[in-house]
Amino acid sequence: MSMDRLLEKIVEMQNPTVAGLDPKLDYIPEFLRRQAFEAYGNTLEGAAEALWLFNQGLIDALCDIVPAVKPQAAYYEMYGWQGMRVLERTIRYARQKGMFVITDGKRNDIGPTMQAYAAAHLGEVAVEGESFEPFGADALTVNGYLGSDGINPLLDICVKRDKGIFVLVKTSNPSSGELQDRLIEGKAVYEVMGDMCEQWGEAAPGKYGYSAVGAVVGATYPQQLKELREKLPHTFFLVPGYGAQGGGAQGVALGFDERGLGAVVNSSRAIMCAWKKEEGLAEEHYAQAARREALRMREDLTAHLPSIRL
Amino acid sequence: MSMDRLLEKIVEMQNPTVAGLDPKLDYIPEFLRRQAFEAYGNTLEGAAEALWLFNQGLIDALCDIVPAVKPQAAYYEMYGWQGMRVLERTIRYARQKGMFVITDGKRNDIGPTMQAYAAAHLGEVAVEGESFEPFGADALTVNGYLGSDGINPLLDICVKRDKGIFVLVKTSNPSSGELQDRLIEGKAVYEVMGDMCEQWGEAAPGKYGYSAVGAVVGATYPQQLKELREKLPHTFFLVPGYGAQGGGAQGVALGFDERGLGAVVNSSRAIMCAWKKEEGLAEEHYAQAARREALRMREDLTAHLPSIRL
Numbered sequence: 001m002s003m004d005r006l007l008e009k010i011v012e013m014q015n016p017t018v019a020g021l022d023p024k025l026d027y028i029p030e031f032l033r034r035q036a037f038e039a040y041g042n043t044l045e046g047a048a049e050a051l052w053l054f055n056q057g058l059i060d061a062l063c064d065i066v067p068a069v070k071p072q073a074a075y076y077e078m079y080g081w082q083g084m085r086v087l088e089r090t091i092r093y094a095r096q097k098g099m100f101v102i103t104d105g106k107r108n109d110i111g112p113t114m115q116a117y118a119a120a121h122l123g124e125v126a127v128e129g130e131s132f133e134p135f136g137a138d139a140l141t142v143n144g145y146l147g148s149d150g151i152n153p154l155l156d157i158c159v160k161r162d163k164g165i166f167v168l169v170k171t172s173n174p175s176s177g178e179l180q181d182r183l184i185e186g187k188a189v190y191e192v193m194g195d196m197c198e199q200w201g202e203a204a205p206g207k208y209g210y211s212a213v214g215a216v217v218g219a220t221y222p223q224q225l226k227e228l229r230e231k232l233p234h235t236f237f238l239v240p241g242y243g244a245q246g247g248g249a250q251g252v253a254l255g256f257d258e259r260g261l262g263a264v265v266n267s268s269r270a271i272m273c274a275w276k277k278e279e280g281l282a283e284e285h286y287a288q289a290a291r292r293e294a295l296r297m298r299e300d301l302t303a304h305l306p307s308i309r310l
Numbered sequence: 311m312s313m314d315r316l317l318e319k320i321v322e323m324q325n326p327t328v329a330g331l332d333p334k335l336d337y338i339p340e341f342l343r344r345q346a347f348e349a350y351g352n353t354l355e356g357a358a359e360a361l362w363l364f365n366q367g368l369i370d371a372l373c374d375i376v377p378a379v380k381p382q383a384a385y386y387e388m389y390g391w392q393g394m395r396v397l398e399r400t401i402r403y404a405r406q407k408g409m410f411v412i413t414d415g416k417r418n419d420i421g422p423t424m425q426a427y428a429a430a431h432l433g434e435v436a437v438e439g440e441s442f443e444p445f446g447a448d449a450l451t452v453n454g455y456l457g458s459d460g461i462n463p464l465l466d467i468c469v470k471r472d473k474g475i476f477v478l479v480k481t482s483n484p485s486s487g488e489l490q491d492r493l494i495e496g497k498a499v500y501e502v503m504g505d506m507c508e509q510w511g512e513a514a515p516g517k518y519g520y521s522a523v524g525a526v527v528g529a530t531y532p533q534q535l536k537e538l539r540e541k542l543p544h545t546f547f548l549v550p551g552y553g554a555q556g557g558g559a560q561g562v563a564l565g566f567d568e569r570g571l572g573a574v575v576n577s578s579r580a581i582m583c584a585w586k587k588e589e590g591l592a593e594e595h596y597a598q599a600a601r602r603e604a605l606r607m608r609e610d611l612t613a614h615l616p617s618i619r620l
């Protein structure tokens with residue numbers, strides 16, 4: 001199972017962090033933007049090239065200390081197909097460098113359409129007998145509102161191609177409770193969704209106890225994180241909301257088990273924009289600033305966890 | 311409001327149909343595939359070109375009798391960025407031909423990330439002072455599981471740029487009830503989501519009574535369609551599941567109001583693959599077969615509706 005590979009990398013690096021690659025143009029140092037726009041003009045292609053140069057530098061600086069990256073599809077789609085081409089290039093480059101790649105796409109649909117998404121992001125497609133891997137991530141975030149018809153098409157690919165998914169369960173945003181906290185026969189909607197993750201995961205168990213079906217649970221709701229960790233013993237968590245959105249390491253620690261496993265914590269802006277916060281830093285050293293922030297975050301997280309082991 | 315433009319087109323053509331453009335390679339006649347693969351090889355680019363040629367023929371044959379098309383993003387993403395380039399090209403072409411374009415992406419996220427999706431599919435992005443329209447559809451399907459933080463970023467674009475959204479409420483698939491039919495204080499999850507659509511729509515009202523916030527409600531659940539039509543007087547419906555998935559015109563009619571308005575009914579496979587069903591038809595005439603099926607569907611739907619008027 002793909003979740004096994006993620007766990008092994010987390011243990012190897014003693015770091016349960018995933019670096020979000022959500023590259024807005026504002027986050028990118030001027031020298032990289034200039035280089036991109038000089039080569040491709042003030043175009044979508046130019047913007048996409050700036051994203052690529054930025055990502056490449058970050059991946060180079062993080063790949064030996066951070067086990068995973070999570071490109072957010074929206075920030076690539078925003079620059080059209082030219083942006084999607086850079087999403088693909090980023091995924092390939094990060095995987096070459098040994099990183100586990102989670103595409104944050106929150107995709108959802110049913111039957112053959114969900115199969116098409118699964119093939120796009122985690123699988124292969126056949127064209128006249130030739131086989132291609134369109135985006136080629138290790139895992140994909142998905143939305144389970146449509147029920148099993150939306151998830152089953154992914155389980156097959158998880159098993160056959162050693163991939164994983166993360167289903168939205170309890171998201172980190174302030175309004176997540178409008179639907180997710182409402183009660184169904186005494187159980188919150190997010191708990192019902194969590195239970196479904198455990199069930200779906202039975203079809204794709206992992207050797208360290210966590211299935212290929214993970215869940216997104218926000219760092220901003222530590223009580224729910226704790227409660228879900230206890231109730232969903234086979235479901236690995238992807239935890240957004242640490243840092244910028246207000247989730248602290250102490251709360252995040254509630255999402256982990258007694259082996260220091262059970263969750264991978266995302267940080268996007270704090271890592272990508274670390275260069276803006278270091279006084280007097282030349283922007284050319286943006287990637288080293290990102291590395292320093294990633295090391296600081298590792299310290300912060302592991303200080304609140306038992307030593308991480310399989 | 312964008313929903314107004316859709317309503318006007320439906321009345322003009324006396325046809326509440328949207329043609330789904332979900333072009334699997336299997337659906338595409340051999341002569342088009344050959345043309346594409348001879349030009350671009352057995353590659354993702356070749357597959358994307360086949361999709362484009364197929365779509366172009368369908369749009370030409372349908373644009374004076376069908377008000378809208380609905381490309382399903384998954385079938386384009388499946389062929390990588392090359393496929394996404396054809397999604398963009400298809401949208402532009404259909405709009406040039408006067409059609410209303412609904413991108414079926416079921417996108418969902420929060421805050422700035424949802425803004426990025428909104429800009430990608432319905433808005434513009436700025437690159438060094440130049441402005442670009444990355445995909446440029448008229449409306450987008452979205453998933454409301456994350457609550458208002460996921461929908462508010464779209465409302466602004468709906469009002470400013472005359473666009474619309476369709477939120478998943480009650481989907482057409484067999485397992486949609488696993489979550490959507492569960493009861494929250496006596497109300498099904500899909501009703502709670504429907505109520506939120508009415509509320510979100512208050513920020514973007516339309517001149518014919520329907521707001522820019524529509525809902526996806528499956529043809530396969532006629533009772534829910536009827537009930538939601540009564541309870542959600544300002545929410546326009548996008549209705550999948552007619553034909554291939556088992557929804558009949560009589561049931562679908564329950565989603566309409568006394569003006570013969572209130573819903574647009576999707577047909578994908580039946581239109582795209584009509585050429586396979588006509589005995590003795592040369593495949594070169596696939597688009598004319600699609601047109602005949604679209605006319606048949608118009609007859610079938612309007613036979614069960616009051617005459618359509620604003």
